[in-house]
Amino acid sequence: MELLEQVISWINKAKRIVAFTGAGASTDSGIPDLMEIDKILHSDNKFKGGVFDFLDSNFAEKNPREFYRLYHKTFFHPEAKPNNTHKFIAKLEKKGKLLGIATMNIDYLHQMSGSKTVYEYWCDMRKNHCIGCNRSYDWNLVKQTLVPRCSKCGQVIIPDFVLRNLAAYPNEINKGRQLIAKADLLIIVGTKRNSSSFLKNIPKIVVNKELKSESKDNLINVSGDANSIFKYLNARLF
The missing domain is CATH 3.30.1600 (SIR2/SIRT2 'Small Domain')
Structure with missing residues (x-):
């Protein structure tokens, strides 16, 4: 709980948050x-x-x-609905605290939750040829x-x-990197991508059930179910 208090403090102080999401952000939506x-x-x-x-x-x-x-x-789950993770990130954008999202997911759930600035590295299920x-x-x-x-x-x-x-789409990746470079806080959810692969000077909150919970320097790792964690953060922050 002490770690989540630190997460809340970081989010409150940040003005240019960027979210980076992987498959673990959508598993609680049934994907x-x-x-x-x-x-x-x-x-x-x-x-x-x-x-x-x-x-x-x-x-x-x-x-x-x-x-x-x-x-x-x-892969194809058009009936899936946004979960607490998607909704929390969308609220951050609506409040003017989030610059946008870079995602490795193809499920379109960020947009369905109301997010406007979303860079999809691998496209999404709606696009077919x-x-x-x-x-x-x-x-x-x-x-x-x-x-x-x-x-x-x-x-x-x-x-x-x-x-x-x-x-992946090189143009989307470039836009995502440019977005991340502007961030004063990066929230990384549900991806095995190592936090050290991002710019080192940006404070990072990593939510992943496979990690050990810890706080060090510019990094907070929160181990647990993303849906439950963001439900709690939503209740505390909004």
Whole structure:
């Protein structure tokens, strides 16, 4: 609890907060992280492979029915709702304390919670393209059809992040880095990315259940469930 009091103090003092989020920020919304997805795939009786085999664009194009069967079991959760983590970060922005968010997630939950400035390193589930004519589609057709096909040419529609073979968007990454460079406090949630990989002079609050809770120099590590932690912080700060 003493550590959370320090977190509250840092957030109160900060004026240019930036949030960096990974899969652990969305697991409480019912979206599995990569480790859970890998378990789902390895327990599947029909599919023999791991997450990166399944997300290969060649596999998706050659086996669209199998790809979408697995996609709906793993990544695609349009029914998911923002949890306390997303809502807390959105409130920080609304209060004028947060500059924006850089995220490794594709679930669009930050925007659904009301966040405006969001840089998505790997795109999001709403963006899909036809492999034939490159016509763009949102996720409505993917929600409604087992194997979505282009209304113009009849070819299969594939999620953008799969078509790019999981390549991140350099422009989004650059914008995220520029945003982080302006921060006077960085809140890192649900990612295995080491805090030392960010600019060293920026104070950091890291929320991750796999870390040991501790405070040292410009770093506070908070171990625990992000959804519960941000629910508590929301009650104390707003």
